[in-house]
Amino acid sequence: MTYHDKVLKVFGANRREVLVSVGAGGLTLGFSLAGKAQAQDDAVKPLNAYVSVAPNGTVTITAKNPEVGQGVKTMLPMLIAEELDVAWENVRIEQADNDPKAFGRQFAGGSMATPLHWDELRRVGAVARAMLIQAAATAWNCGPGDCTTDTGAVIHKASGKKRTYGSLALACANITPPDPKSLTLKDPKAYRILGKFTPQYDVAKIVNGEPLFGIDVRRPGMLYASIVKAPVFGAKVASADLDAARSVKGVKKAFVIEGDPNGLFPQGMTGQGLLPAVVVVADSWWAARKGRDRLNVKWADHPTAKLSTRGFDEQAAAFNAGTPQRNARNDGDVAAALKASARTVEAAYSYPFISHANLEPQNCTAEFRDGKLEIWAPTQNPEPGRQLTAKTLGLKPEDITIHMIRGGGGFGRRLANDYMVEAAWVAREVGAPVKLLWTREDDMAHDHYRPGGYHFFKGGVDADGALIALQDHFVSFTNNTEGQPSPSAGMAASEFPARFVPNVKYDVSMIPAQIPTGPLRAPGSNALSFVFQSFIDEMAHAASADPLAFQIRLLGTQDTVGEAPARYGAARMRGVLKAVGEMSGWASRGKLPKGEGMGVACYYSHQGYFAEVAHVAVDKDGAVKVRKVWVAADVGSQIINPAGALNQVQGSVLDGVSGALHQAITFENGATVQSNFTDYPLMRIAESFPVEVKFLKTDFPPTGLGEPALPPALPALTNAIFAATGKRIRSLPVTPDMLKA
Amino acid sequence: MAYTLNVNGKALSADVDGDTPLLWVLRDTLGLVGTKYGCGVAACGACTVHVDGQPMRSCQIPVEAVGKSKISTIEGMSKNAVGKRVQAAWMELDVAQCGYCQAGQIMSATALLTQTPRPTDAQIDEAMNGNLCRCATYVRIRAAIKRASGQKEA
Numbered sequence: 001m002t003y004h005d006k007v008l009k010v011f012g013a014n015r016r017e018v019l020v021s022v023g024a025g026g027l028t029l030g031f032s033l034a035g036k037a038q039a040q041d042d043a044v045k046p047l048n049a050y051v052s053v054a055p056n057g058t059v060t061i062t063a064k065n066p067e068v069g070q071g072v073k074t075m076l077p078m079l080i081a082e083e084l085d086v087a088w089e090n091v092r093i094e095q096a097d098n099d100p101k102a103f104g105r106q107f108a109g110g111s112m113a114t115p116l117h118w119d120e121l122r123r124v125g126a127v128a129r130a131m132l133i134q135a136a137a138t139a140w141n142c143g144p145g146d147c148t149t150d151t152g153a154v155i156h157k158a159s160g161k162k163r164t165y166g167s168l169a170l171a172c173a174n175i176t177p178p179d180p181k182s183l184t185l186k187d188p189k190a191y192r193i194l195g196k197f198t199p200q201y202d203v204a205k206i207v208n209g210e211p212l213f214g215i216d217v218r219r220p221g222m223l224y225a226s227i228v229k230a231p232v233f234g235a236k237v238a239s240a241d242l243d244a245a246r247s248v249k250g251v252k253k254a255f256v257i258e259g260d261p262n263g264l265f266p267q268g269m270t271g272q273g274l275l276p277a278v279v280v281v282a283d284s285w286w287a288a289r290k291g292r293d294r295l296n297v298k299w300a301d302h303p304t305a306k307l308s309t310r311g312f313d314e315q316a317a318a319f320n321a322g323t324p325q326r327n328a329r330n331d332g333d334v335a336a337a338l339k340a341s342a343r344t345v346e347a348a349y350s351y352p353f354i355s356h357a358n359l360e361p362q363n364c365t366a367e368f369r370d371g372k373l374e375i376w377a378p379t380q381n382p383e384p385g386r387q388l389t390a391k392t393l394g395l396k397p398e399d400i401t402i403h404m405i406r407g408g409g410g411f412g413r414r415l416a417n418d419y420m421v422e423a424a425w426v427a428r429e430v431g432a433p434v435k436l437l438w439t440r441e442d443d444m445a446h447d448h449y450r451p452g453g454y455h456f457f458k459g460g461v462d463a464d465g466a467l468i469a470l471q472d473h474f475v476s477f478t479n480n481t482e483g484q485p486s487p488s489a490g491m492a493a494s495e496f497p498a499r500f501v502p503n504v505k506y507d508v509s510m511i512p513a514q515i516p517t518g519p520l521r522a523p524g525s526n527a528l529s530f531v532f533q534s535f536i537d538e539m540a541h542a543a544s545a546d547p548l549a550f551q552i553r554l555l556g557t558q559d560t561v562g563e564a565p566a567r568y569g570a571a572r573m574r575g576v577l578k579a580v581g582e583m584s585g586w587a588s589r590g591k592l593p594k595g596e597g598m599g600v601a602c603y604y605s606h607q608g609y610f611a612e613v614a615h616v617a618v619d620k621d622g623a624v625k626v627r628k629v630w631v632a633a634d635v636g637s638q639i640i641n642p643a644g645a646l647n648q649v650q651g652s653v654l655d656g657v658s659g660a661l662h663q664a665i666t667f668e669n670g671a672t673v674q675s676n677f678t679d680y681p682l683m684r685i686a687e688s689f690p691v692e693v694k695f696l697k698t699d700f701p702p703t704g705l706g707e708p709a710l711p712p713a714l715p716a717l718t719n720a721i722f723a724a725t726g727k728r729i730r731s732l733p734v735t736p737d738m739l740k741a
Numbered sequence: 742m743a744y745t746l747n748v749n750g751k752a753l754s755a756d757v758d759g760d761t762p763l764l765w766v767l768r769d770t771l772g773l774v775g776t777k778y779g780c781g782v783a784a785c786g787a788c789t790v791h792v793d794g795q796p797m798r799s800c801q802i803p804v805e806a807v808g809k810s811k812i813s814t815i816e817g818m819s820k821n822a823v824g825k826r827v828q829a830a831w832m833e834l835d836v837a838q839c840g841y842c843q844a845g846q847i848m849s850a851t852a853l854l855t856q857t858p859r860p861t862d863a864q865i866d867e868a869m870n871g872n873l874c875r876c877a878t879y880v881r882i883r884a885a886i887k888r889a890s891g892q893k894e895a
Binding site: 068069070071197198199200202203204206207208209210211212213215216218224249284285286287290357358359360361406407408409410411437439440643644647648650651654655658676677678682683684685686688690691 | 757758761762765768769770772773774775776777778779780781782784785787814815816818819828831832833835837838839840841842843844847865866867869870871872873874875876877878879880881882883895
């Protein structure tokens with residue numbers, strides 16, 4: 001469906017439309033004008049459109065990016081609405097389809113929606129407002145400078161005359177849009193929408209259980225599919241009892257997908273091919289599942305069938321005993337500095353693979369007709385999915401349409417599009433619309449996991465208590481022939497505290513492991529924060545220093561260190577550390593009862609500076625109760641939507657603690673051991689705790705909040721456990737066995 | 742086999758195998774997709790419905806066991822006085838992130854407040870502990886239950 005068709009659908013096909021395309025400075029804005037238009041067909045273009053105004057004043061704003069719970073369907077339109085100067089109650093939001101020509105990159109990842117759109121989308125709103133002002137000025141025969149706006153109307157300043165946007169929209173057809181860069185944006189003091197607690201646009205649909213998610217999509221004549229893949233990643237189908245599956249009532253088809261056994265690992269997270277599989281299609285999902293249970297699939301031998309977590313642990317230990325494969329950073333002379341140190345610490349850290357565990361299992365609906373494919377996908381990354389689907393099915397990308405449907409949790413899992421390719425393949429095979437839905441067990445067995453890792457540290461402090469030496473041998477994983485780290489298994493040479501310590505050495509070795517990995521909320525950072533911030537806390541204790549003061553001292557006195565993209569805002573981090581100390585009553589932590597303690601940690605990721613203090617109590621059986629976490633955050637000058645912002649930060653902290661206390665994916669015989677929430681637990685409400693958040697307002701442009709609050713939560717927790725018990729947590733998850741009195 | 746179910750006060754019929762879980766009858770046969778599939782083993786609570794007023798995991802109830810029981814789903818909550826209050830609190834506090842678990846959360850919270858109009862924190866923990874929220878919106882879930890029950894939120 002073109003944008004024009006959609007506008008017709010939205011407003012009713014009996015209205016004529018004038019659509020004006022605005023292209024200036026890379027910005028694209030469309031203005032759809034419903035009314036008595038003298039439309040010329042050549043003026044009607046498939047639009048790169050964000051804004052349309054109906055005669056009754058209703059403003060429709062397009063949400064360009066996929067929504068997976070990060071609140072972007074509400075937040076991005078708020079930017080436009082603010083500068084357009086309309087009442088939020090009069091705004092309707094339409095979810096865009098995948099349409100990179102109209103909208104550029106459309107994805108949910110990296111906490112990038114805010115930094116990428118803060119300026120651009122406010123200017124989209126400002127351009128539309130300027131055009132409406134010009135239309136009124138022309139009608140009144142005055143200059144645009146004689147006019148202003150007030151929530152959906154243009155006002156003539158001298159006379160107080162007023163024209164609603166709805167009455168002016170048509171006249172905008174003849175107006176040349178101004179250069180977006182030429183417009184002056186609002187003073188933040190005048191904001192009426194930004195900074196206001198704004199519930200998600202779809203909140204009523206959510207609480208009423210209306211169809212909203214990928215799993216809720218229904219098409220006329222739709223069938224349901226269940227797909228079985230090998231427990232050992234990529235193993236081929238040796239045999240399957242397809243007839244037994246077909247004998248189940250309601251089953252329409254059962255077939256083998258030969259797939260590409262090597263398709264899992266070629267080009268990172270968007271490069272997955274279609275894996276070997278067996279598919280059962282039925283008139284209900286339950287029937288498909290019953291059919292699947294009778295398949296008795298035998299899988300061919302596979303070279304990775306011996307992989308195991310125990311084997312990884314042994315290989316990591318062997319790497320530690322030997323020579324690292326390569327050096328990533330070598331500042332000063334670590335060996336000499338360690339020798340010269342007053343106190344040294346040596347520690348081995350590790351963390352497991354973990355799973356995204358989106359509550360909505362992976363699913364996708366597809367319909368193949370006349371050589372064209374239509375897809376309804378809860379994806380975070382639609383265009384790479386379209387390209388991958390086109391390549392796998394031998395179609396042209398332009399013959400594939402992707403509707404972005406709300407996802408029941410993203411966390412990075414839906415940046416991969418394996419479920420999309422599967423649904424597309426099955427729909428073509430079946431010749432009917434198909435909803436393909438994974439079981440929970442499929443989802444856990446076929447994730448692109450957050451990779452595990454091992455860090456072997458040495459550190460030294462001098463007699464004055466300064467950290468002068470730090471060495472890390474990082475043992476990570478590679479799942480590709482190029483010997484590059486598996487997706488999300490790398491580490492930047494600038495990883496903190498490099499550049500803040502005179503003698504630093506980072507070495508890297510890699511265990512080959514054909515296990516799919518990928519970004520999980522704050523990729524890299526979600527694990528590196530734990531090991532580095534815990535080890536820094538160890539060094540603080542070795543120096544007999546207050547851990548928070550030690551962190552501030554480590555950050556030095558400069559405002560920034562390094563150059564973009566590895567620039568580190570040391571002053572901003574010192575600011576949040578000081579703030580979290582005040583919020584949490586850090587200075588009084590000595591008064592806590594026995595068995596309780598506070599820990600502090602900070603981490604910079606996704607352009608956000610976060611410092612967090614956790615207060616925990618540990619009982620004699622080793623059970624950890626988190627009493628509270630305080631968060632001080634610096635994400636710049638403006639919190640766009642406090643409703644979503646606070647929710648993201650609180651959820652990130654609970655998510656990080658949930659992982660640290662409970663979660664591990666392990667492998668035996670080349671396959672994932674865990675299968676459901678029974679053996680891969682998530683935090684439940686009884687374990688949850690208050691999270692107090694303070695956003696420090698600074699002069700920097702606003703940045704995103706989907707991820708950066710998570711990384712410091714883990715080491716704040718484990719450092720607090722040390723303060724409470726004297727026991728240092730060096731591997732995750734934390735188990736009561738580690739902490740028993 | 743044809744079953745007649747009492748769902749949200751309406752008699753609805755479904756021609757399915759008797760072992761089909763109520764969850765899939767609601768979703769695929771009756772088109773009531775507000776009730777969600779999360780785990781299939783009663784570990785997540787996304788499929789919570791009321792059976793004669795009691796919160797139950799519909800993924801574990803074969804349709805043949807439903808009989809004449811009154812089934813209420815999230816689609817019927819706006820007509821339930823307590824449910825409507827819970828929904829309003831959920832909207833005012835903007836509880837959801839992805840929103841996928843929230844139908845189940847609201848069903849459990851409504852059952853709780855129907856039996857215990859002013860629950861303590863411990864009672865909230867007990868009644869809501871079967872409902873996972875992967876986005877971990879628990880701070881707001883607790884606050885919304887307190888708001889719906891007319892108690893101070895924190």
